Amino acid sequence: MTTKDRRLSIVFFLPAAVFMILFFVYPMFLLFKNSFLEDDQPYGFVGFEHYGSALTSQTFYRSLLNTVEFVIGAVTVELLLGMVLALLLSTGFKGSNYIRTLLLSPLMISPLVAGLIWKFMLNDQFGILNSFLYKLGFISTPQSIPWLSDSKYALLSCMIADIWLTTPFMMLVLLAGIQGIPESLYEAARIDGANKAQSFWHITLPSLKPVILVAVAIRMIDAARSFDIIWVMTQGGPNNASSLVSTVIYKAIARYNQEGYSSAMAVIFMIILLGICSFFLKHFWSPAKKAA
Amino acid sequence: MIANSIKQKHGGPLRRQKIRLSQFIYLIVTCGFLCLFLFPYLYLMLSSFKPPREVISSTPALFPSQFTMDNYLAMFTHLSIGKYFGNSLVTAAFATLLSVLLGSMASYGLTRFSSKLGNLFLVFTLGVRLIPLISVAIPLYRIIGEVGLMDTKLALTLIYTSINIPFVIWMMLGFFDSLPKELDESARVDGCGMLGAFIRIILPISLPGLATTAIFSFMLSWNDFLFGLLFTSTAAKTVPVGISEFLTAYNLDLGPMTAAATLFSLPVMLFSFFMQNYIVRGMTMGAVKE
Numbered sequence A: 001m002t003t004k005d006r007r008l009s010i011v012f013f014l015p016a017a018v019f020m021i022l023f024f025v026y027p028m029f030l031l032f033k034n035s036f037l038e039d040d041q042p043y044g045f046v047g048f049e050h051y052g053s054a055l056t057s058q059t060f061y062r063s064l065l066n067t068v069e070f071v072i073g074a075v076t077v078e079l080l081l082g083m084v085l086a087l088l089l090s091t092g093f094k095g096s097n098y099i100r101t102l103l104l105s106p107l108m109i110s111p112l113v114a115g116l117i118w119k120f121m122l123n124d125q126f127g128i129l130n131s132f133l134y135k136l137g138f139i140s141t142p143q144s145i146p147w148l149s150d151s152k153y154a155l156l157s158c159m160i161a162d163i164w165l166t167t168p169f170m171m172l173v174l175l176a177g178i179q180g181i182p183e184s185l186y187e188a189a190r191i192d193g194a195n196k197a198q199s200f201w202h203i204t205l206p207s208l209k210p211v212i213l214v215a216v217a218i219r220m221i222d223a224a225r226s227f228d229i230i231w232v233m234t235q236g237g238p239n240n241a242s243s244l245v246s247t248v249i250y251k252a253i254a255r256y257n258q259e260g261y262s263s264a265m266a267v268i269f270m271i272i273l274l275g276i277c278s279f280f281l282k283h284f285w286s287p288a289k290k291a292a
Numbered sequence B: 001m002i003a004n005s006i007k008q009k010h011g012g013p014l015r016r017q018k019i020r021l022s023q024f025i026y027l028i029v030t031c032g033f034l035c036l037f038l039f040p041y042l043y044l045m046l047s048s049f050k051p052p053r054e055v056i057s058s059t060p061a062l063f064p065s066q067f068t069m070d071n072y073l074a075m076f077t078h079l080s081i082g083k084y085f086g087n088s089l090v091t092a093a094f095a096t097l098l099s100v101l102l103g104s105m106a107s108y109g110l111t112r113f114s115s116k117l118g119n120l121f122l123v124f125t126l127g128v129r130l131i132p133l134i135s136v137a138i139p140l141y142r143i144i145g146e147v148g149l150m151d152t153k154l155a156l157t158l159i160y161t162s163i164n165i166p167f168v169i170w171m172m173l174g175f176f177d178s179l180p181k182e183l184d185e186s187a188r189v190d191g192c193g194m195l196g197a198f199i200r201i202i203l204p205i206s207l208p209g210l211a212t213t214a215i216f217s218f219m220l221s222w223n224d225f226l227f228g229l230l231f232t233s234t235a236a237k238t239v240p241v242g243i244s245e246f247l248t249a250y251n252l253d254l255g256p257m258t259a260a261a262t263l264f265s266l267p268v269m270l271f272s273f274f275m276q277n278y279i280v281r282g283m284t285m286g287a288v289k290e
Helices: A003-034 A048-057 A056-089 A098-109 A111-121 A130-133 A154-179 A183-191 A196-224 A230-235 A245-255 A259-291 B004-048 B071-076 B080-113 B116-130 B134-144 B152-178 B181-189 B196-205 B207-223 B228-233 B239-244 B252-275 B275-287
Strands: none
Touching: A003 A259, A003 B080, A003 B116, A003 B134, A003 B152, A003 B196, A048 A259, A056 A098, A056 A154, A056 A196, A056 A245, A056 B004, A098 A154, A098 B004, A098 B252, A098 B275, A111 A154, A111 A230, A111 B004, A111 B239, A154 A196, A154 A230, A154 B004, A183 A196, A196 B152, A230 A245, A230 B080, A230 B239, A245 A259, A245 B134, A245 B228, A259 B134, A259 B152, A259 B228, B004 B252, B071 B080, B071 B252, B080 B116, B080 B152, B080 B196, B080 B239, B116 B152, B134 B152, B134 B196, B134 B228, B152 B207, B152 B228, B181 B196, B196 B207, B207 B252, B207 B275, B228 B239, B252 B275
């Protein structure tokens, strides 16, 4: 490679790099810096004060727990449902292609609209879900379950919306993974007398492991960062019952203009996310990588 | 193949019947799931055609008693929804154009010349995915305010572009990697410069990949809510922000909300429905390695 080529290569990625520096690197630097400054002018240095108040704040602590609950609950159900759907579709029965197409069409819906739909369906005055449950005899009046206004159900309601929105993604990724498993493995197992359950445990699951890990990692990160669905459905309420870290941070910056405090919370949140991700990838991903 | 034909001889008609029965059960179960997954969106769509009072009836029905466009009319009179659609379209389209151009250039540069700086850049763009968007939004909130770009389409376009760039780079990386290097070499023998080879040879060949990437970039910006909510108030307001206001301003007037939500998402749903093969390839690219 000549020096001229080397210079040209920089020309190729320089514009994108400038964008990334302006809109990610510089803001991240500011975020970090601001987390040590006062919320308001004159922006004096306050050291770790914001970190201290975040870590001792009941609201922040609650939102961290809620986020963990939300991520684990939603991703687990998505994985299980997605797996069931992927296995069903992979049997290739007549019409499975059409069903797959239909199942995929909601994939492009925005989280905002998903939140709106479920807010609409879970309303305790005119929501259709309660009305169904009432007609089926599960609840005594159509207003029995205040999905969004009772702290017992608020987070669960948001999870339902998230599960509805992203299970098709999980299904799609798993289905692609299943279809990538060579048929000869199953034939060999059949000849050895393995039944369906056995070939699932001994062939499908192990071969899918890397795909499952990547899909779960992607979904975990995205679920942890969710904002739209929660904001539209409950705004984190009632009484912080469904507040996630992102909604608490949003309120601090947009409502109360606490720039330093929200920055500190964001830094803590990022450190936790990075920590979990690196742990996840190190402990679960590397063995699979070595095997591949 | 051989195993199959042997089995059929042994299994006989009884076995075939069993297969058909199990297939039928799979079909029924999957259709059940399908109904569950399609129902919410169908319900929203059907509700948007109900007379406004029926939308919030305490005894909700699936189908409207009569199909009306009242909610759509109310949506247009309550809100400057046309303007919001224009804002959403312009910001998403320009952000897509810019990010696909800059991102694919970067991606090509990274596949053709390996350098330490390039690799660092690549790792960084991957790391960006781990950053919660709200964390970027806080400092940007002040930056955008200080440079006087609050409530402008330009600010949203620039932000969406930078969010899409890492995504474009990773989508196109695999694509450019699969193109043989001899292609650009022969173009250069024929007298093209690097940039010329990229624009005249590589980009046209990559059109299918570029299209998929562009669709995704467009969706990312089109569906964004957080940045629109933080950085726009009147002039540059996007559709999601406009729709979300139904919840506070017209608390029980959800008819127009269902209309706006339908109008906002239906084109995207239909589009993704027809472009499915491209979209599937794009979605599974990161997770499933061939």
